Amino acid sequence: MKILIVEDEVGISNFLKQGLEEEGYEISLASNGFEGLELATNNQFDLILLDWMLPKLPGIEVCKGIREKNKTIPILFLTAKDTVQETIEGLKGGANDYIKKPFSFEELLERIKIHFRISDGDEILTLSDIKVDLTKHQIFKDEKEVFLTQREFELLVYLIQNKGKVCTRTQIIEDVWDIHFEYDTGVIDVFMNAIRKKLNLSKEDDCIKTIRGVGYIAN
Known part of the structure; x- marks a missing residue:
């Protein structure tokens, strides 16, 4: 599974990259909004981890831009924003989920697995x-x-x-x-x-x- 991480804090992105690669995921990194949007719309990913507060282009605008091209890819916001209104704004912008900073890697990993889960039952x-x-x-x-x-x-x-x-x-x-x-x-x-x-x-x-x-x- 290929995951794109759009995060401007180098320490966080490198930590996530290392941890997720150890779990078997293939990771690509983007350090600003423009780069993240370009990578997401010109490459095939299975999931995107997206920071809300990014240089050059805010995460919410990156999310909307991705949704114009891809309606189904799971997008998880990594954000310090946690008010109900901000959460709703992110969901309306096309996000599937959000996880509040600071977060545990174990929680993030479980959230990712949820989005990769295959539904059981009839076809x-x-x-x-x-x-x-x-x-x-x-x-x-x-x-x-x-x-x-x-x-x-x-x-x-x-x-x-x-x-x-x-x-x-x-x-x-x-x-x-x-x-x-x-x-x-x-x-x-x-x-x-x-x-x-x-x-x-x-x-x-x-x-x-x-x-x-x-x-x-x-x-």
Whole structure:
């Protein structure tokens, strides 16, 4: 698996490079936003670790630029920013996840593994007029392809695989995010809003319902 690290602090980038290479990943480095965007859009990577505060071009703009070219590659923000508004800004900008500095390498490694995880189950999943091809990592609605981010894809697959069951926000955080500690479950709503928008679903749609104060259910 090839990972691009866009980080201007040499100590952090070298530490991550060494640790991830020891885990078997192939690592490329960029030290500013322009360089990171150029590498990300002109090369094939499986995941991007992106610092928010970068010289020449802010991480959020790098993220948006990458998303214009690649809708599915997982992008994880490495950031000291941790307010809800900043988190939402990053997610709306196309990020799949974020990890707050300072962080443990073990936590980062687990987050990366989550995004590389292959979904179990049938190769083709269906929900109303939505079809999900797990093998090809494609989603179709009314036979028209819809492009979701990796995290959005994983969340939609989880709801479909648990069709007919109420999935609480806590369950989603634990089963999809693989996070078993206190975490702001409000980010799930951000992802669900994005999924509904891309699939042209209303909050009242029977396909995926919001259970107020609890979570979601796919029917």
